[in-house]
Amino acid sequence: MNYYANFEEHLGAVVDSVKKMLYARHKDIFQRLDFYNDDIYLEPLLYTYLQQQDNKWLDSIIYGYEQSRKPLIAVFPNSNGLIYLPNTGYLRTSFTGSSLMLRTTGNTMTLLDGENEIPFTFEPILHSEHGIEIVTDHHPLLMNVFTEQGNHPEDIHVSGLHLQHLASFNKGMHIIRQLNPDHFGLLLKNLKKVMLFTATQQNSFSVLSAHNMIFLHVNPWDDEIFFADHISHEGAHVTYFTLTYETKQQLFTINYNTPLGDLVGNPGHYPSVYLFFHGMFTFMEITKTLQGCIDLTGLTTMQQHDVKGRFIFHMQRFKLSLDMFAELNLFKEEGAAWYALFLAQYEAFEQQYNSLLPLYNLTGQPYDFNSKVFAEINS
Template identity: 25%
Template structure:
């Protein structure tokens, strides 16, 4: 899978920086692999008008990418607990110019785990009505980090060891992970182009372990990878990808065609990673049961979504009228693999009862109906 679109994303960011703060470009190390893929850049340019953010703030959080070390300027980045986060440099407190805490990167990866709330993310956490969620309802703390970091680290290593090709894509596209906790009625785990490169993972259930993190990392990183691949949507879609599914299928489905294709890809990536872990027998008995249950849960969903995408193809009188050649190859690859997964797992999952499941898979609920 070719990630050449990262170059197009970098060029777009460079043009935005040239317009916003041309002198800043002279300070930045153009050879730094992440300088123009820094997720905070996407947030800044998406919300700078709404929030009236200045170019000085932009310069402040880009200091970790400068060619030369300079005296740090931290005037506006402090947030909750008076902690400021500067990418690549670390965390700083308001009353002390010295480093408060280093950043945390998963060993032998490029993936950073954020430990504290970040000034820019207040706009990112939104409910289904696209309203900003009260920050008191979004928990991002060092204690939440400490509770989950071993499970998260183990899960990333499991993906790396058992699904190495897919991990290569994750490592290239997923720059950071935010662990947060909130009622899923507020929001689920997510990834958004407005903080492109960050996987936001909602750890609201207390019994989450490696299985959940393999699942959700594979899922949210899948969105980030696909956003990268689909940066130039005209190479993928022939039709308006923002068409609502329900307008075509006459079924209650508020998603766009683009979102539906994202869903199909993330079913594939999630099942792929869980399936490979099961093949290599890396889980204990409880984790094995949960992994198989999750695979069945997603296969039930993906079969419905495959049917809906086929309805879209029929509506437009053929897939060649929906997708360009790159898009067709991509869709057929996903479809073929999902059908293989379905065939392989159907004998096992066909007896499972999912009638008590909420939107997010809950193993406790599954266990009550499937002993």
């Protein structure tokens, strides 16, 4: 199965679906947006917009993509007074309300609160060295992806984190390009935005309701190994959402949304069959990168141990998932082909995994591997 070769077809299917959903809500949408510019329809906030029913958000999301901009639209500052306009930039204000009007005359933008002009400073969009946008503050429409996990809005922090972590993010991407170039190529096609955050109740994640974007929970000590791991992980979720967007019902003999816990006698403990299956694709791409890191030159002694700990951590979870699905007999032909691919990748690294396993203690690890916990136990 060479999923790298036909990725463009799957990506096109996702784009076509977004176009259809936008047209169903806005019959004039292709008078405003270039129908043939598929990059527009990879905008993560369009997916978020389509998951909710309030049309008020559309103008500000597509402002930077429109062929001819509306002269007056509503815009929505976040709690820091920052207005994010995709494909345009940020308007930083001290405004504490929930909405303003943006008037555009030629290349001049004016913010209005009623008839009063609101001063702002313009901040350009930030990109990584490889062209992926780093979203530097939160957006009101994205708050639900955090709060639905039990976070309070005041516990979610995004602003300024890129200043500390961008260099390590770029190094992590360089590692993926060097050690897993095929998946790196898919990431450049599919991964459009990254948000770095801290929160009390949430790990790194990606969601279909903000497709083509990943959210990375960072700690002060996280380095390029962390980013190589987590970009591979969450980026692979984005990739697999695309690869199976049209065919996920063809993977299993049961509905793909069936909770896995119901099938293994542990209701409420696991996500859907499809999302758990997703995990094996991520483990495949993560372990390719981390296994290559084991012999990577230029790492500190601590990083060398960290890489091995992460490799063991993900291989353990990889094996758990493989064993669980092996007992369930749920696959249609396509699902069986994917499972065979996952199993072959695990077996390619199994001997090395078994040789490293006795050397490290992974006790106390949370859901996402934590370098600080690992170093304290294995010092």
